Amino acid sequence: MKFLARFYIDGFVLAIFGAVIVATLLPASGSAETVVDWATKGAIALLFFLYGARLAPSETLAGLKHWRLHAVVLAATFVVFPLIGLSLTVLEPTILTSDLYTGVLFLCLVPSTVQSSIAFTSIAKGNVAGAIVSASFSNLIGVFVTPLLVLLLMDTTGQASVDPSSVVDIMLQILLPFVVGQFLRPLISGWLLRHPGPTHLVDRGSILLVVYAAFSEGMNEHIWSTVSAWQILAVVLVSVGILTAILSITAFAGKELGFSLPDRIVIIFCGSKKSLATGVPMASVLFAGQAVPLIVLPLMIFHQIQLIACAAIAQRFARKHEQAVAARPAEAVA
Secondary structure, X not given: OHHHHHOOOOHHHHHHHHXXXXXXXXXXXXXXXXXXXXXXXXXXXXXHHXXXXXXXXHXXXXXXXXXXXXXXXXXXXXXXXXXXXXHHHHHOOOOOOHHHHHHHHHHOOOOOOOHHHHHHHHHOOOOHHHHHHHHHHHHHHHHHHHHHHHHHHOHHHOOOOXXXXXXXXXXXHHHHXXXXXXXXHHHHHHHHHHOHHHHHHHHHHHHHHHHHHXXXXXXXXXXXXXXXXXXXXXXXXXXXXXXXXXXXXXXXXHHHOOOOHHHHHHHXXXXXXXXXXXXXXXXXXXXXOOXXXXXXXXXXXXXXXXXXXXXXXXXXXXXXXXXXXXXXXXHHHO
């Protein structure tokens, strides 16, 4: 693990690609596919139940007072990102197939991550409380906003066939467990704080299950025969371009709008992330009956790239902070 950390490679993301390999070699089929499907739905519900149980309502209300910060993060997530995605329509169908472009546009519509956004903000010595509220609020309203953006930007242009009832399905899988977790929080939050292991296991395990289920379906339907190696490379290059653009925009906006450095760090990390944990379950509902593995492939690739890039950026901020702290006594003496 230390060797991987040296190169900013996240072991969990490697596990995700491991799940892809297992699904490729041993896809779930028949009764096993049914079991995996129900297990995945249960894991997703449990994941968002735990999110609800961990987030204190008082912390949320206190953090919401910093409305300018959260407004900028939400604008980056649900306005700037979609505009970038729409601008890439010129890549279809010459560089990206219809399904892959659908995936690229979809990744631009999903909410921000929670854990990695907060973790990188903490490493970079940013406003952690602000990151908690921004990332969590992004995920919460993303339950409504992402399906609506898909309906508005994709269904009307023929990129996806989406039943409006899917919004209800997502609410039942994600929002309802979250609300139940909020209600039961006084009873179980203490135990969750003392025993973080189960939460960590569900957090990681639910994503691995979703990825395995999606790619098993792809293998059973022979979807991979429709994509080539150079098209995957094209998705990687497009993802790098999207991340470079959004990091530049969030860094520029935070500085020009007069935010403090800790708040600018929040804008950079929370505004540039896209959630695999939320995006993949949404895709499985929104694009039911379609090439879900190909549609989520850009999101998976972007997720890996964002972790590597943001880990390096966070450590750079941390080094600058340490240098500034170390220089203060010398400046005081001078």
